[in-house]
Amino acid sequence: AQRVTQPEKLLSVFKGAPVELKCNYSYSGSPELFWYVQYSRQRLQLLLRHISRESIKGFTADLNKGETSFHLKKPFAQEEDSAMYYCALGRGSTLGRLYFGRGTQLTVWP
Amino acid sequence: DAGVIQSPRHEVTEMGQEVTLRCKPISGHDYLFWYRQTMMRGLELLIYFNNNVPIDDSGMPEDRFSAKMPNASFSTLKIQPSEPRDSAVYFCASLGTGGSYEQYFGPGTRLTVT
Numbered sequence: 001a002q003r004v005t006q007p008e009k010l011l012s013v014f015k016g017a018p019v020e021l022k023c024n025y026s027y028s029g030s031p032e033l034f035w036y037v038q039y040s041r042q043r044l045q046l047l048l049r050h051i052s053r054e055s056i057k058g059f060t061a062d063l064n065k066g067e068t069s070f071h072l073k074k075p076f077a078q079e080e081d082s083a084m085y086y087c088a089l090g091r092g093s094t095l096g097r098l099y100f101g102r103g104t105q106l107t108v109w110p
Numbered sequence: 111d112a113g114v115i116q117s118p119r120h121e122v123t124e125m126g127q128e129v130t131l132r133c134k135p136i137s138g139h140d141y142l143f144w145y146r147q148t149m150m151r152g153l154e155l156l157i158y159f160n161n162n163v164p165i166d167d168s169g170m171p172e173d174r175f176s177a178k179m180p181n182a183s184f185s186t187l188k189i190q191p192s193e194p195r196d197s198a199v200y201f202c203a204s205l206g207t208g209g210s211y212e213q214y215f216g217p218g219t220r221l222t223v224t
């Protein structure tokens with residue numbers, strides 16, 4: 001069965017410090033991995049997806065199939081990065097359905 | 111397009127009352143998802159539809175919860191009778207096919223059951 005694990009429920013860093021939000025998954029097939037972000041009192045929105053290999057708002061995430069991880073990283077955190085971050089997995093046999101982790105609340109202190 | 115629309119945005123009700131949450135997906139999207147978000151359990155998928163047909167309702171907590179999608183532009187999530195433990199934010203999301211998994215979320219309905 002597929003599963004997405006975000007081991008940290010809460011993560012705090014100071015402005016300008018590097019930040020890494022961890023995401024591990026279990027799935028025997030070829031997954032599609034995503035990061036969604038929810039700013040305070042706003043709707044969830046897609047931040048980035050692994051197939052795009054893009055950097056959004058300074059964030060990057062690399063799919064590591066050997067370690068079954070998709071950690072989200074940013075070299076210099078900003079206060080406006082404070083939000084809830086969800087890692088999600090999609091699989092080909094259930095097109096459209098995403099399996100979400102429990103989320104990590106990131107707080108960036110000034 | 112205004113995006114996914116949900117109503118009401120806030121609902122406060124007493125235990126035992128019926129609650130109906132509404133969702134209008136993005137026009138042309140053929141998948142619709144209902145999620146529940148709590149501090150304890152994070153984001154949980156309750157049910158999802160494809161072309162108005164329920165595909166997976168295994169996340170629906172119990173018989174008190176029901177969801178319908180009578181047409182491509184409208185869905186409801188009903189809780190009857192409501193209980194305090196149902197207090198949460200309920201999100202609706204829609205998705206268009208075409209090889210993308212990007213779900214578009216509504217603003218959510220914050221439900222408080224007293």
